[in-house]
Amino acid sequence: MRATAADYSVFIGHDAAGHAQMNLVVEGIERDGSIEEIERGLASLPGVMRARLNYTSHRLNVAWDAAAAPDAVMERLESLGYRAHPYAPPALDAEAQQGKWLLRCLGVAGFAAMNVMLLSVSVWAGNVSDITPETRDLFHWVSALIALPAAAYAGQPFFLSALQGLRTRRLNMDVPISLGVILALGMSLVETALHREHAYFDSALMLLFFLLAGRYLDHAARQRTRSVAANVSALRGEMAFRLAPDGQPVLVPVQALAAGDVLLVPPGERIGADGTIEDGQSSISEALVTGETLPRLVATGDLVHAGSLNGDGALRVRVTAGGDRTLVDEVQRLLDAAMTARGAYVRLADRVARAYAPVVHVTALAAASFWIAMGLGLHDSIMIAVAVLIITCPCALALAVPAVQVVATGALFRAGVLPRSADMIERLAQVDTVAFDKTGTLTLPDPVLHVPEGTDPELVALAARLALSSRHPLAAILARRAAGAAFEGVTETTGAGISARIDGFDARLGSPAFCGLPAPDHVPPSASLIAFRLADQGFVAGVDQALRPDAQEVIGALRGMGLRLLILSGDRPEAVAPVAAALGITDFRAGLKPADKIAALDALKAEGRRVLMVGDGLNDAPALAAAYVSLSPVAAAAVTKAQADAEFLGDHLAPVRAAVLCARLSLARIRENLAIALLYNLIAVPLAVAGHVTPLVAALAMSGSSILVIANALRARLPAAAAMEIGP
């Protein structure tokens, strides 16, 4: 149950029928019968008009009229045992439309290709037996009747992209594709009108069908990762307590906050927006902002940043926009500079296309000129030139990259990596240096409790139960070990700790001084201390950043892959050094400002190195944008994640290694595929130039090379799956 009213208005839209509707991401729907449970449970609420759960995307769409309210919907879901998070559907709808359009084109091309092939096979069989010229003409005309409208519709994705490429004076792969399809159809039409033996209607349609299949799969894979990434950020959907004009705190999503709002930040909660403190004092942890692990003391009038974790005091924060936001402004300025400086990466396929298209077109022209010079006649010479263009229509070439990309995206997905940019796999494969941020990247995003060795576990369990009654962040970490219920009659001493009577003895939890215990000397200086005392027993525990559980292993493996490793941290040297030592990384730099991180990356770039930057803090955002390729953990600051080429899930570092491995494998497969496509052309082009390409040969060559390329692409998945088994 929620103690405070919540305001979901930013997420509420209206459907075609005028009902209010909201989209939610629902957790825990994997168990049996959850679809009926949720849909029936919501439909029985008065006023709910529609509740439809999409099991594939874990999204629930609810519509209601005046009689219902979003609170009732959320409450019902909670009582059914599901956690739901509202989310605003972004541009995903346009993506889904694009996917459906490709699928429609694919359907049309498939239908036409099958029917035309039916007629073509009859003609091929007839040509070697007893088909009459009249029947052949009829079959060719029927083929034309199917092929022309179908190609006009299904070819749109390629024609439009080719036009766009030509308009910007860039040759992309779609230019030779469009040219090949149009020429094949045009020439076939002329041949049909002249009552000739050969028509290439089936080649043109098969080509479109194969290419559309590749394009649709590529699109579907990207849409799936994007949809999961959107779900993940909705699940982390942060809420803040905004003070309403009547002084009541209302729970609102942070996206709804505007300048001038006043927030109430209870101890242990994240600050939802940048602002100045109106009232209160506390110590806040800015690990997610600057990478600094020591808490900072703040009081009325101080600036605080979104993402900071509030410590022990309640704060009232007035949200500011613009103004004197030193760090955020600097990050933004560096970010803009880094994004302009970063040259657009030209994808391998486009580089090949730029070289390929002119060569092919010149070859076709040369073939025609050659045969005219040999006295073959204008018509036959042009036919040969067109045959060259059809056979070189880059079917296998255009499938070479997307086919691998689809398989690699699936493999990355299973390894817990969500790619954001399409060319990320190619860039990641070329990396020779990895730069890590420390806080939240090499270490876990949340600090971990270190209880001194030899402490009675019973005592720790009691301390954890007592900690349940405190909202202090240190106590919250201790409270995770609690096995029983909270104690009754707990009194709180503000700024010091809490006390209660347990089994007739006095129990205290709080600072070492509050508990009357000496501060231990064995804990590192970066640790915060929390003490517990029951009668004459007690302990002082340290709370400190901990390495990700598999960090040492993964760093070792990355080093074994020949990568140079370094740490670029915004934290103090004395906090970075132990981490670097534990991981065996000798090259570490501490106390770096965002600009220093970019300078370090630029120095590496000047050495000719290609750097993978892995970071999570707001201060890492410009560095991520400046690096050759970048990764960030899913718990990263929103601005930072937006810059990363991919994000990885979970508490483990293994996805970083899996991503590099998978990218390297994929690039190898892409290169092999391009080689296969090249080999195909080396065999097919001389045949075409010699005038031996009949429609049957074209059909066999095209589908043969396409299937070969796709089969090779499937090999990108096996070793990546093996890499997963070592990981989490």
Next chain:
Amino acid sequence: MNVLVYLVPLALGLGLAGLFTFLWCLKAGQYDDLDGAARRILSDEDVKR
């Protein structure tokens, strides 16, 4: 060859029927939630008693 007069239109007609069914399914959202459809078929909710 007179058989072609109705066999070719028949083949085309069947193909077109398949195509339109596919386009209709797509438009009706039948491909939106493939995993969900696999589970919903086990539900007895829609059985009239």
